[in-house]
Amino acid sequence: MIEGLYEAHLPVSNLKKSIEFYEGLGLELSHIHEDRLAFFWIKKDHSWLGLWESDKAELEYHPSIRHVAFQVSLENLKHASGWLKERGYQPREAFGFGPHEPFVMAHDGMAHAKIHFNDLDGNSLELITKIANPNNVTARMYLSEWEKIHA
Template sequence: MIKGLYEAHLPVSNLKRSIEYYKGLGLEFSHSHEDRLAFLWIEKDKSWLGLWETDRVELEYHPSIRHIAFQVTLEGLNNSVTWLTEKGYKPREAFGFEPVEPFVMAHNGIAHAKIHFNDPDGNSLELICKIENPKNITNQMYLSEWEKLNSAENY
């Protein structure tokens, strides 16, 4: 029945500024409604992000209400710190990892590599991709360490 996530929503204090911010990340503007709500395609005709202008953006951050993770390729993720920085976005520390490069969180035979950053209103954003975990590693580490540990010569 369920095949994926179609939409997610975030509160923003300035809709026009936020539209430009997310367009800068590569999202495509779809439409707005009553100058309070805008939709941008994450993946055209498949998933989108709704931005709601409100004066209640100061809600305390919690990932269950103010977090979006965008799926990217591993190649894209490897270049993410430079890509974000060149666009004027600032990667941030997450789970004890400094934003010098993406990091890996692995558990139960699966692993994800990711980097975190915030939008202008403090909403938590993430670039993430699922990666192979052939050695069933359960540690957390920087992506460069992961790639070295899982390189072909280590088999």
């Protein structure tokens, strides 16, 4: 029945500035509705992100309400920290890992490599990719360490 996630929404305090921010990430603006809601294609005709201008954008952060993870390739993720910085975005610490490179969280035969950053309103954004875990490693480490173990 369910085939994937079609849309996610985030609150923002200034729609115009947020549009510039998300266009800077390479997302394509689909349309603006009533000057308070903007839709961006994450993957054209497949999934999108809605940004709602609101005076409630300063809700206390919790990953269940203010978090979006964008899927990227492993090769792109390896360069994500520099790519973000070149565009004026700052990767941030997450789960005890510094922002200088992606890290891996592995469990239950799965593994994901990722890096985190925030938008202008403190919404948590993530670039993430699933990676092979043939040895069923159940640890957290930087991606460079993971690659040494799995070389």
